[in-house]
Amino acid sequence: MRDFARSDSPAVQEQLDRLGRLSVPDGRFGLDTIRALLERLGNPHHRLPPVFHVAGTNGKGSTCAFLHAMLEAQGYKVHVTTSPHLVRYNERIRVAGKLIEDERLAELLAQVLDAGEDLNPSFFEVTIAAAFTEFARVPADACVVEVGLGGRFDATNVIERPAACGIAALGIDHERFLLAPEAGTPEKPLARIAFEKAGIAKSGRPLVTLHYPEEAAEEIERIASDCAAILAMRGRDWTSDSLGNILHYSDPGGEVHLPVPSLVGAHQAENAALAVAMLRHQSLVRISEKAIVTGLRTAHWPARLQRLHAGPLTHEHEVWLDGGHNPSAGDALAQHFEGQRLHLVIGMLKGKDPASIIRPLKANLASVTAVPVPDHDYHPPKAFGRGTQAAASVPEALAAIPVGRVPVLVAGSLYLAGEVLRLNGEFPD
Numbered sequence: 001m002r003d004f005a006r007s008d009s010p011a012v013q014e015q016l017d018r019l020g021r022l023s024v025p026d027g028r029f030g031l032d033t034i035r036a037l038l039e040r041l042g043n044p045h046h047r048l049p050p051v052f053h054v055a056g057t058n059g060k061g062s063t064c065a066f067l068h069a070m071l072e073a074q075g076y077k078v079h080v081t082t083s084p085h086l087v088r089y090n091e092r093i094r095v096a097g098k099l100i101e102d103e104r105l106a107e108l109l110a111q112v113l114d115a116g117e118d119l120n121p122s123f124f125e126v127t128i129a130a131a132f133t134e135f136a137r138v139p140a141d142a143c144v145v146e147v148g149l150g151g152r153f154d155a156t157n158v159i160e161r162p163a164a165c166g167i168a169a170l171g172i173d174h175e176r177f178l179l180a181p182e183a184g185t186p187e188k189p190l191a192r193i194a195f196e197k198a199g200i201a202k203s204g205r206p207l208v209t210l211h212y213p214e215e216a217a218e219e220i221e222r223i224a225s226d227c228a229a230i231l232a233m234r235g236r237d238w239t240s241d242s243l244g245n246i247l248h249y250s251d252p253g254g255e256v257h258l259p260v261p262s263l264v265g266a267h268q269a270e271n272a273a274l275a276v277a278m279l280r281h282q283s284l285v286r287i288s289e290k291a292i293v294t295g296l297r298t299a300h301w302p303a304r305l306q307r308l309h310a311g312p313l314t315h316e317h318e319v320w321l322d323g324g325h326n327p328s329a330g331d332a333l334a335q336h337f338e339g340q341r342l343h344l345v346i347g348m349l350k351g352k353d354p355a356s357i358i359r360p361l362k363a364n365l366a367s368v369t370a371v372p373v374p375d376h377d378y379h380p381p382k383a384f385g386r387g388t389q390a391a392a393s394v395p396e397a398l399a400a401i402p403v404g405r406v407p408v409l410v411a412g413s414l415y416l417a418g419e420v421l422r423l424n425g426e427f428p429d
Helices: 010-020 032-040 060-073 102-115 123-137 189-200 214-227 268-280 289-298 327-336 355-364 394-400 414-423
Strands: 051-055 078-081 142-146 164-167 206-209 230-233 239-243 246-251 254-259 319-322 342-346 365-370 408-411
Touching: 010 102, 010 123, 032 102, 032 123, 051 060, 051 189, 051 268, 060 078, 060 142, 060 268, 060 289, 078 123, 102 123, 164 189, 164 268, 189 214, 206 214, 206 268, 214 230, 239 268, 246 268, 254 268, 254 289, 268 289, 319 414, 327 355, 327 408, 342 355, 342 394, 355 365, 394 414, 408 414
Parallel strands: 051 142, 051 164, 078 142, 164 206, 206 230, 319 408, 342 365, 342 408
Antiparallel strands: 239 246, 246 254
């Protein structure tokens, strides 16, 4: 599978076409290629402002959104790289608060692709090399970097001295890559996931985590000890509880009472608390309680339990959008929509498990309609169970659902979510 990208700019599209022609490095793990590419570009990753590096199965993007919002509320200029993009490739590279402009993006991608032409880098390795090259060129006060896949062998893991590393929620996803047998790695699936995510830990730097089942927590503790990272685990080194409209947070530095985050979903309180803990457990970037409060209220992260505006796609329907595609995401959706009836429009990549979304929502479902995921291999309607209807697109699916009090949830893939945002004219900025 490739990360497809399209642009209205001919200059950008020329470089995206080159990206699309890169071979998929199936079975290649390690950081040798990204390091070789970065060396040819002058090792920009050695010249970044303080970096907040975030891994996790679910919630890492939301945690990055909270970090970004809190740091900007302090008045800092912040570079951000996240993945995947939803509508435009530019979303992956935010430079000092703004999405990278097309003209500069075309130049940057050409520079990186030319430099690594004989290295056979991946789509993601080129993207990270481009982001770090631009982040080193443009002055800023902080960087927020989201891990793409895993952590240990992720291209972002060339960062050597982060301000803080964080691990969001853990769960089973990307099994083909993260659960492949390897000598010296844990046998239990969740411990194996924890092993990969904790691979971002660095000596002498904070590693801030949520609370996990014992097998995962023990693995993270082992890795942190082995590399001499400064471990701060929720429930042991810091605590948070969301009661009503208040997020209560406490660590050795004191207790603060914060507003619950603006992002929808009870699970976002954990992501927000992780961001708070990362900021409070590091010393390279000053942050005030006022900035944290403002960031909690202003953070925005599209396609994660997002209610769409009235637009060309939604018409009179109440439409919710979520890119979730694994069991943890399914549980979060079920928690949010508990007791409500839903029409589900779902498209999932073939490598994902349809039951991860269908099973938690089973009691809610008034109907299920399966749609294609544009430009990707996807599950057919029968994969989602008996009675599932088929539609050629999300607009066709919505047209067949009667307008009424029952909301529609479009879920199953961030790639599908990006198409939905495009069709409704909601472009992430």
